Amino acid sequence: MKTSETLAFECETGNYHTFCPISCVAWLYQKIEDSFFLVVGTKTCGYFLQNALGVTIFAEPRYAMAELEEGDISAKLNDQVELERICLQIKNDRNPSVIFWIGTCTTEIIKMDLEGIAPILEKRLGIPIVVARANGLDYAFTQGEDTVLAAMAHRCPEYKHYTGKDSGEFERVALINNSSNNKYLFQKEESLKSNLVLFGSLPSSVASQLNLELKRQSVPVSGWLPSQRYNELPNLGEGIFVCGVNPFLSRTATTLMRRRKCQLVGAPFPIGPDGTRAWIEKICSVFNKKAEGLEERENQIWNKNKDYIQIIRDKSVFFMGDNLLEISIARFLIRCGMTVYEIGIPYMDRRYQSAELSFLQDTCEKMKKPSPRIVEKPDNYSQVQRMHELKPDLAITGMAHANPLEARNIDTKWSVEFTFAQIHGFSNARDILELVTRPLRRKSGFTPNSRSLSKQTLLN
Amino acid sequence: MKLAYWMYAGPAHIGTLRVASSFRNVHAIMHAPLGDDHFNVMRSMLERERDFTPVTASVVDRHVLARGSRDKVVNNISRKDEEQRPDSIVLTPTCTSSILQEDLQNFVDRASLYSESDVILADVNHYRVNELQASDKTLDQIVRHFLNKARGEGISNRSLTDMPSANIIGISTLGFHNQHDCRELKRLLGELGISINQIIPEGEFLKNLRDLPRAWFNVVPYREMGLMAATFLEKEYGMPFISQPPIGLLNTANFIARIGKLVNLWASASLEKEVNYDLYIENQTKFVSQAAWFSKSIDCQNLAGKEAAVFGDATHAASITKILVKEMGIRVSCAGTYCKHDVERFNEQVQGLCDEIIITEDHTKIGNMIARIEPSAIFGTQMERHIGKRIDIPCGVISSPVHIQNFPPGYRPFLGYEGTNQISDLIYNSFNLGMEDHLPDVFGGHDTKGVNTKSLSIDRVDIDWSPKAESELRKIPGFVRGKIRRNTEFFAKQNNISEITVDVMYAAKEKPSL
Numbered sequence: 001m002k003t004s005e006t007l008a009f010e011c012e013t014g015n016y017h018t019f020c021p022i023s024c025v026a027w028l029y030q031k032i033e034d035s036f037f038l039v040v041g042t043k044t045c046g047y048f049l050q051n052a053l054g055v056t057i058f059a060e061p062r063y064a065m066a067e068l069e070e071g072d073i074s075a076k077l078n079d080q081v082e083l084e085r086i087c088l089q090i091k092n093d094r095n096p097s098v099i100f101w102i103g104t105c106t107t108e109i110i111k112m113d114l115e116g117i118a119p120i121l122e123k124r125l126g127i128p129i130v131v132a133r134a135n136g137l138d139y140a141f142t143q144g145e146d147t148v149l150a151a152m153a154h155r156c157p158e159y160k161h162y163t164g165k166d167s168g169e170f171e172r173v174a175l176i177n178n179s180s181n182n183k184y185l186f187q188k189e190e191s192l193k194s195n196l197v198l199f200g201s202l203p204s205s206v207a208s209q210l211n212l213e214l215k216r217q218s219v220p221v222s223g224w225l226p227s228q229r230y231n232e233l234p235n236l237g238e239g240i241f242v243c244g245v246n247p248f249l250s251r252t253a254t255t256l257m258r259r260r261k262c263q264l265v266g267a268p269f270p271i272g273p274d275g276t277r278a279w280i281e282k283i284c285s286v287f288n289k290k291a292e293g294l295e296e297r298e299n300q301i302w303n304k305n306k307d308y309i310q311i312i313r314d315k316s317v318f319f320m321g322d323n324l325l326e327i328s329i330a331r332f333l334i335r336c337g338m339t340v341y342e343i344g345i346p347y348m349d350r351r352y353q354s355a356e357l358s359f360l361q362d363t364c365e366k367m368k369k370p371s372p373r374i375v376e377k378p379d380n381y382s383q384v385q386r387m388h389e390l391k392p393d394l395a396i397t398g399m400a401h402a403n404p405l406e407a408r409n410i411d412t413k414w415s416v417e418f419t420f421a422q423i424h425g426f427s428n429a430r431d432i433l434e435l436v437t438r439p440l441r442r443k444s445g446f447t448p449n450s451r452s453l454s455k456q457t458l459l460n
Numbered sequence: 461m462k463l464a465y466w467m468y469a470g471p472a473h474i475g476t477l478r479v480a481s482s483f484r485n486v487h488a489i490m491h492a493p494l495g496d497d498h499f500n501v502m503r504s505m506l507e508r509e510r511d512f513t514p515v516t517a518s519v520v521d522r523h524v525l526a527r528g529s530r531d532k533v534v535n536n537i538s539r540k541d542e543e544q545r546p547d548s549i550v551l552t553p554t555c556t557s558s559i560l561q562e563d564l565q566n567f568v569d570r571a572s573l574y575s576e577s578d579v580i581l582a583d584v585n586h587y588r589v590n591e592l593q594a595s596d597k598t599l600d601q602i603v604r605h606f607l608n609k610a611r612g613e614g615i616s617n618r619s620l621t622d623m624p625s626a627n628i629i630g631i632s633t634l635g636f637h638n639q640h641d642c643r644e645l646k647r648l649l650g651e652l653g654i655s656i657n658q659i660i661p662e663g664e665f666l667k668n669l670r671d672l673p674r675a676w677f678n679v680v681p682y683r684e685m686g687l688m689a690a691t692f693l694e695k696e697y698g699m700p701f702i703s704q705p706p707i708g709l710l711n712t713a714n715f716i717a718r719i720g721k722l723v724n725l726w727a728s729a730s731l732e733k734e735v736n737y738d739l740y741i742e743n744q745t746k747f748v749s750q751a752a753w754f755s756k757s758i759d760c761q762n763l764a765g766k767e768a769a770v771f772g773d774a775t776h777a778a779s780i781t782k783i784l785v786k787e788m789g790i791r792v793s794c795a796g797t798y799c800k801h802d803v804e805r806f807n808e809q810v811q812g813l814c815d816e817i818i819i820t821e822d823h824t825k826i827g828n829m830i831a832r833i834e835p836s837a838i839f840g841t842q843m844e845r846h847i848g849k850r851i852d853i854p855c856g857v858i859s860s861p862v863h864i865q866n867f868p869p870g871y872r873p874f875l876g877y878e879g880t881n882q883i884s885d886l887i888y889n890s891f892n893l894g895m896e897d898h899l900p901d902v903f904g905g906h907d908t909k910g911v912n913t914k915s916l917s918i919d920r921v922d923i924d925w926s927p928k929a930e931s932e933l934r935k936i937p938g939f940v941r942g943k944i945r946r947n948t949e950f951f952a953k954q955n956n957i958s959e960i961t962v963d964v965m966y967a968a969k970e971k972p973s974l
């Protein structure tokens with residue numbers, strides 16, 4: 001691979017701070033409007049959710065814990081009976097179109113057969129039950145969404161294409177799945193011309209922005225995984241092209257390719273105007289369309305954001321790494337003129353991200369910036385040591401380290417905000433810059449050089 | 461399995477971490493999967509802590525599942541030992557390690573051979589205890605460990621200090637207003653001529669623990685953390701302790717009187733005179749604390765007979781109930797706690813002070829209870845604050861679990877005489893009081909939105925209101941409107957009336973109270 005020759009990859013101890021992947025329920029329950037997320041886990045999971053998700057918990061969210069008690073652990077209680085009771089309660093109270101079971105570390109360790117129980121209860125309750133194992137043993141933070149989408153990919157209706165006698169046009173048939181309770185499988189009446197499905201959960205406004213960008217290039221998007229409602233899932237199958245919008249969806253991509261026989265469009269991710277342009281161009285090239293007006297559009301965005309870019313140009317940044325968006329955001333920031341010292345990242349799928357990685361390298365060359373080192377499974381302690389030497393102007397880090405670093409006079413930006421902010425597409429580039437420049441803008445109005453307030457000195 | 465949306469007390473390891481990270485130069489290593497170190501976020505964000513939280517994880521991943529932790533935990537302990545040279549490393553089990561059933565004690569024993577720091581395994585079972593119980597237990601365990609160790613090394617010091625002194629046990633990180641309470645408590649004891657021997661766990665070095673028994677007595681301000689350690693010290697070292705929290709005027713006076721008694725046990729021998737704090741209590745009550753005068757003042761008259769609901773941890777819920785009833789003349793319709801492990805004591809404390817006692821960990825029960833009794837104000841946790849928001853009843857936050865706004869930079873103790881002032885403010889401000897609130901309602905004011913149904917309960921009543929009755933209802937001041945609506949509907953149901961007219965409303969009103 002071209003990228004691996006010059007980009008330096010390293011792997012550390014994996015002792016880093018990140019959110020538990022079950023946090024994906026926070027945005028997924030809002031995205032999929034008729035869903036209910038049931039996290040099958042312990043008090044620890046529940047406590048994390050209620051603290052990490054803050055106020056959403058008071059807004060009668062469509063997620064809850066099936067809290068395991070000692071009887072469940074020691075198998076004194078029957079998992080199926082217990083889950084049936086709880087799901088029945090959920091069905092009565094909320095009547096969702098789908099229930100997601102989120103498996104956790106505990107269900108892994110006690111080997112609770114969620115995948116086995118789900119089809120049985122699905123029949124008995126008449127509600128589809130999708131199982132996703134989003135646990136901290138295997139995954140970090142945003143990868144939770146990946147596991148859920150990968151599980152959902154199996155539930156998408158079958159797309160069948162065959163060549164008509166003369167027209168050669170694709171025709172779509174929503175094949176009814178083999179399962180008996182398929183009422184929820186919504187059959188799309190109007191058949192769309194395109195066969196492009198995008199995957200990744202984005203706020204609906206951002207999704208429509210991206211839809212619009214592609215429509216301008218006459219590449220209409222035929223569906224999204226996930227859709228706004230469970231029964232609007234897109235058709236998948238041979239002849240469908242799929243493209244990811246987020247860098248952490250490698251499992252979903254694999255499932256779409258291997259299990260649903262879709263063709264993956266490997267592109268950089270539509271984060272930043274440079275990324276968005278490259279993403280659209282790649283998709284257009286797959287559909288043999290010549291992308292038009294993109295250079296203009298990109299320049300427009302760069303010009304519009306000059307004020308912010310000026311603040312960060314030639315400043316340095318250090319990514320501690322916790323949400324897998326790091327490569328794309330780093331690439332965008334380098335294009336803005338920043339120097340990136342280190343990109344920490346929980347997990348690096350070099351195949352899924354290959355286009356993004358080579359784009360990163362090109363960007364470095366173009367901007368004449370050194371290639372950053374990419375540290376997989378970073379070690380937060382060592383990173384802090386490195387940061388003391390490098391003295392970056394900005395650290396993009398989790399909330400566990402933000403205040404202590406600020407007290408040591410390193411400006412920080414919480415990485416979690418990038419996950420929840422709208423950062424995709426041309427028009428949202430400003431939102432990324434808004435986030436990145438905030439700590440730096442705040443400083444200008446403040447007393448500069450308010451030296452370290454810390455009472456503890458770090459051992460060097 | 462239990463369907464749960466929210467919980468009042470966290471999992472056991474949070475309690476252990478709160479204690480471990482409160483001591484100075486102690487590092488906790490969690491045996492936990494990735495993402496379980498959310499404690500660091502809470503500490504860094506809620507407490508706005510300037511230092512890195514001394515908690516790391518020895519990550520449990522697939523390899524650990526397959527082959528066991530092997531040397532991983534031991535290596536992590538030795539590594540931390542070298543990097544940061546903590547006095548002690550506390551290996552903290554989580555729900556995950558509870559079921560893996562690895563021999564953590566063995567890791568601890570092995571690691572102790574190589575480490576300069578003391579390595580301890582926190583002895584808590586995730587499935588048996590919650591955050592509060594675990595914190596109590598861990599504090600007890602650490603105190604025991606270091607006192608026994610000191611005794612073994614022959615360096616324990618059991619001679620009483622010359623002047624009266626006390627230990628404060630149970631001040632910790634992420635505790636509700638703990639830092640302010642601690643300062644207030646120190647001041648209070650200082651004014652009584654009692655020096656502070658040690659404050660644990662917050663900010664104390666472990667090597668100093670050997671001097672713990674030198675104090676004349678122990679103070680345990682919160683029942684949730686420190687009782688076990690205090691009981692141990694009483695049993696082993698004959699140290700008496702006070703576990704009545706000095707929250708509110710009466711409790712504080714009581715607290716000081718007890719201190720007087722304890723000091724006088726030794727005073728004749730050491731000080732050659734007995735102490736008498738009566739004058740101090742009187743002065744403080746009259747002049748330092750405004751609470752006594754405040755509740756006597758005409759402003760507070762409006763509070764008399766108002767209804768409130770109280771819910772929180774055992775310490776705060778019981779104390780606030782007592783203040784509301786005995787010091788301010790407010791009626792507490794319902795007092796409750798989520799500290800199921802301390803029920804007896806709670807019942808004993810609030811017995812006779814409230815109409816109803818509720819012990820539950822289920823916030824929906826509390827929500828329904830509040831919706832049913834419709835108090836004028838709620839005193840509870842952040843959850844009750846949100847319940848109050850939804851049904852338009854003001855709420856004062858008096859207990860954990862809390863949000864960042866409950867870690868105020870300003871001085872806000874709940875304990876002692878300054879605490880009584882703070883609590884007076886909190887209570888008074890929570891009741892939308894006086895003219896400000898009543899006038900708009902009395903004059904039909906700015907309420908054009910129609911009737912607020914004010915209910916969390918699901919059981920809707922199928923009774924029609926005639927338009928006239930509906931508009932009559934709108935004339936009733938907002939703070940009692942919901943109640944009148946419910947009472948009328950109840951009356952109508954009892955008498956098989958299907959439509960409520962103005963006549964029915966007044967008939968219902970004339971009926972003796974329900």
